[in-house]
Amino acid sequence: MLRKGDVFAGYTIRRVLGYGGMGVVYLARHPRLPRLTALKLLNRELSADDESRRRFEREADLVAQLEHPNIVNVYDRGNDDDQLWISMQFVAGTDVATADVNVLTPDRAVQIVAETATALDFAHAGGVLHRDVKPANILLAKPPIGRPERVVLTDFGIAAVRDSETTLSSAGTITATLAYAAPEHITGAPLDHRADQYSLACTLFWMLTGSVPFPGPNPAAVIQAHLSKPVPPLRSLRPDLPPTLETVLARATAKQPEARYASCTEFAQAAKAALFAVPGPWHHHQQTTATGVVLRAREPYPQQHYSRPATPPQPYPQARPATPPQPHQQAPPTTPAQPHQHVPRPPTSGVPPRRGTQRPGTIDFPGGRNHPGYIVPPQPRRPP
Template sequence: MVSDGTVFAGYTIDRQLGRGGMGSVYLARHPRLPRWTALKLLNQELFSDKEIRARFEREADLVAQLDHPNIVTVFDRGVEDDQLWISMQYIDGIDASMLDPATLPPDRALQIIGETAAALDYAHRAGVLHRDVKPANILLARSQSQERVYLTDFGIARLRDDSGHLTETGSFTATLAYAAPEQLTGVALDHRADQYSLACTLYTLLTGSAPYESASPAAVITGHLQSPPPPVSPRRAGLAPNLDAVMARALAKRPADRFSSCEEFVAAAQRALRTGTTGARPIARPPSGAHGQPFVAMQPMRPVHVPGTPAHPIGAAPMAARTPAQAPMPAHPQMPPRAGAPMGLPQPGMHPPMPGPAPSGQGWGSIFGVYLGLFAGVIVIAVLIAVLSNM
């Protein structure tokens, strides 16, 4: 603890703003500039823990590389009297855990989550995972014009491609109520773990409790790992049931089943609330590439070759396309063809296509054949008359 009025690393301490598991945050006056600074100090009793110190220093190094309007800026870091410290941007306001979900409009909750999603996607593109997204780490700045949202506390963040581990095997530091299943099982993480935590945060802002909230840590872990995502609409009157499908996808157990980004998740949630759509994945096309229904004026597609049947050479037309196509007769003037029907098919009021002309013989061979047939017919008739006369 640092008392008020103390000068620490050149900063004059005004008062304590908060305290967490790793350290405390103080409001301090900058030693040279006329501005307030949030000064974060590592708990002195943890200074000898190399793992904790490495994580604390990593926070400053990671966040100092991020320049985004929704991420708290880191100014400086150092060591003073065997105590690590970080100087950060001071946000005059509250954190999202202090909001009352009973009176928080859903649109405002989505606006808060939306700005947080923009910060997360920016960090992910820079290769940084937050790994501890929760309401307490979302700061809301007071402003006369509009609310400003900041994401803070990258204390356990790490680079995706970093092979070093700052936590011992089996240890877990993220807040349990908002942890993705893959964080609980110790498998490799990617940006979709932060999306899961962001969805848990939205669930809390809308309902007042986390999806798998329980007094038993084992029950919370079981919920994240095994229980289906609980629907959000029954937990608060007036929420669109379409939102349940969006939340279920963001809270999917498998990262591959979630949205591709945090902002895509938020956009789907906004559509569900405002237009009634669910934001679910589009229906996949059949493997052949054919459409589920015909399109007007669509050209014939080459059929897919089935094993055991003769295949057309590459570039060859289908059988139906090899015979000369006949153009349909014009539609009856008082019976126009149906709109949206496939071209080339007979419609009510439309004459069917005229049949093609019969093949005509050409050359002396064809004429000789005709005379030969007539001669044979005359002989057969004469024989029949002779037989009948003798009877």
């Protein structure tokens, strides 16, 4: 068991992400690149088993060929101190198994199934069967702000190539989780892509009800129910769901693969159509993308919270009528200027006063040698 700070195959361990049937997955830092990866290590007790080693290595080889946005990416694999490891994409978020089914809405459950179906059909087109589809292997990546969540399918640990003569489960052990395993997988019959569809339908049943289709008290009871009993009525646990959705689940979980849908995407589309065929609260959350995936939109705010009450449009005020121009009024005739009348001064003694002097008792003109208000005394008369 590695601890925080330990170095394995050049990767610095941060913490444990989870445990599986074949090993432990750690969050580790890449030795050369500035990124975090999911480092999956095969248990040492299984490393001695040749079949377990081949299965572990086959997972890396198969997933490395599947480049799809809804499938986890594999970066590298190797052997360090006789312990096999796989370096995979780290998906920040959670898985469907840890989701609260009381909060998980039906439209969101259908959206998760639709994106998982896209990943499965892509793998099936490449000849790869997952064979262990369950809520714990469906990751919900933490979305950026303003973007919908991304569903990522992981853990192809028991995947196999379709139509191969030998499979990695030839030892006769049941490697898939019994609660979601198809009948043909339990009996060891040849498998095809419709076995993954059966497991995906059981996963949808759990997301809608919070219970697996066959919750038996022991593995033998679960196996017997998968082989002989039909899926319980969906409305017995969720009366608010439309009855047509029960029909879709019954077909996807048929005991004979020939009675199921042709592909996982066809099953997801049928579930979507059945859910939205009947009016329900999920209608207000529906938002379909160009790829046909149903997203859950945020509930809109009430209009009065963010908009003003509408007011009737007011007529555009017309301009005032222009006042007609008035005729030009001539100014009243002015009195013609009268010629200046000279007022003769009273006679003096015959001698004009000198410049800068005035008659006794008067004020000298401004700018003279005497300041204003100065009284000029009389001057004595000089002889000629």
